[in-house]
Amino acid sequence: MRAVGVREPGGPAALRLVELPVPEPGPGEIRIRVRAAAVNPTDTVYRQLGPAPEEGLDPPWIPGMELAGTVDAVGDTSVAGTAPWSVGDRVMAIVMPRRRHGGAYAEQVVVPADAAAAIPDGIGDAEASTLPMNGLTVVSALAHLALPPGAVLGVTGAAGAVGGYAIELGRAAGLTVVADASAADEELVASLGADVVVRSSRDPREEVAAFRAAVPGGVDGLLDAAVLDAGALGIVRDGGALATVRFWDGPAERGIRVHPVRVRDHLHDGAGIARLADLVVRGRLTLRLAGTVPAAEAASAHERLEAGGVRGRLVLTF
Numbered sequence: 187m188r189a190v191g192v193r194e195p196g197g198p199a200a201l202r203l204v205e206l207p208v209p210e211p212g213p214g215e216i217r218i219r220v221r222a223a224a225v226n227p228t229d230t231v232y233r234q235l236g237p238a239p240e241e242g243l244d245p246p247w248i249p250g251m252e253l254a255g256t257v258d259a260v261g262d263t264s265v266a267g268t269a270p271w272s273v274g275d276r277v278m279a280i281v282m283p284r285r286r287h288g289g290a291y292a293e294q295v296v297v298p299a300d301a302a303a304a305i306p307d308g309i310g311d312a313e314a315s316t317l318p319m320n321g322l323t324v325v326s327a328l329a330h331l332a333l334p335p336g337a338v339l340g341v342t343g344a345a346g347a348v349g350g351y352a353i354e355l356g357r358a359a360g361l362t363v364v365a366d367a368s369a370a371d372e373e374l375v376a377s378l379g380a381d382v383v384v385r386s387s388r389d390p391r392e393e394v395a396a397f398r399a400a401v402p403g404g405v406d407g408l409l410d411a412a413v414l415d416a417g418a419l420g421i422v423r424d425g426g427a428l429a430t431v432r433f434w435d436g437p438a439e440r441g442i443r444v445h446p447v448r449v450r451d452h453l454h455d456g457a458g459i460a461r462l463a464d465l466v467v468r469g470r471l472t473l474r475l476a477g478t479v480p481a482a483e484a485a486s487a488h489e490r491l492e493a494g495g496v497r498g499r500l501v502l503t504f
């Protein structure tokens with residue numbers, strides 16, 4: 187089967203079509219004939235750095251953490267708790283690329299049965315592939331922040347994939363959402379339902395000032411999808427909470443609790459993906475597709491993502 191892999195870490199051109207043996211599902215696993223694999227920032231990091239030596243993984247390394255397609259083989263389902271998938275079911279799934287089987291950029295991918303959720307009728311594979319990883323990331327962040335209804339949630343990087351889901355899931359949880367946007371993204375961020383839109387800036391001091399102008403006491407909790415890390419602390423009120431997405435865990439100040447979000451803690455949360463899909467069906471969550479790119483042209487998708495400004499997700503098709 188064809189996959190997109192990396193033999194030498196590097197720039198987008200490091201992504202090459204590779205031929206790999208068809209993986210076989212073991213007990214409690216399913217194999218998915220992948221039609222769509224979303225292209226995420228974490229994939230560009232994996233392409234650039236490859237796995238750590240202690241991970242013990244041989245090349246080619248296959249990036250990709252979320253996909254959609256059709257179940258084409260089911261492993262031994264007598265394993266306790268295995269979801270009842272059948273060949274032909276349309277599913278989306280979260281997948282960990284740092285493993286022997288590799289990630290989502292492949293024609294056929296084996297995942298634990300509980301990593302998948304059914305794709306509701308009316309949702310295409312490309313759109314569906316944009317939900318599992320970033321949706322679960324935001325669910326995890328909101329669980330860490332543990333804000334009561336009516337509290338103020340701040341979102342940086344709000345025009346991005348994580349940011350957009352944060353606005354919508356924050357609103358669905360009854361939070362007041364204050365989100366940043368460049369002038370070009372203001373309409374987009376407002377259309378996702380942000381209660382207040384503040385002007386984003388590449389200068390963290392200006393970013394903090396914009397949020398403080400809107401919420402002088404500081405927000406109760408912040409999902410920092412723009413990865414300002416320490417630079418984002420000033421947005422948060424004394425004793426508030428900050429969810430970070432690139433593992434920064436402090437030191438903080440003024441009693442602020444810092445929660446690094448790790449979506450890899452949610453690799454068996456197909457049930458969570460199903461709940462997100464239900465919100466999509468009910469019009470509470472928006473799947474944003476920037477475009478599809480044939481898998482053979484994966485390098486161009488990485489180039490576009492790294493150039494910045496892509497709104498919605500680029501998706502590789504197989």
Ligand SMILES: NC(=O)c1ccc[n+]([C@@H]2O[C@H](COP(=O)([O-])OP(=O)(O)OC[C@H]3O[C@@H](n4cnc5c(N)ncnc54)[C@H](OP(=O)(O)O)[C@@H]3O)[C@@H](O)[C@H]2O)c1
Binds near residue numbers: 228319323496
């Ligand atoms: N830890 C985890 O488990 C986990 C899971 C999922 C995602 N993530 C991380 O979460 C981050 C966001 O992911 P994403 O998919 O939402 O990315 P994305 O779609 O590229 O969106 C990022 C957003 O942040 C903006 N931005 C970037 N740098 C900024 C800065 N210095 N100041 C203000 N705005 C800035 C971007 O604007 P431009 O496009 O104009 O640059 C864009 O609107 C990534 O770093 C990703 O790796 C972590």
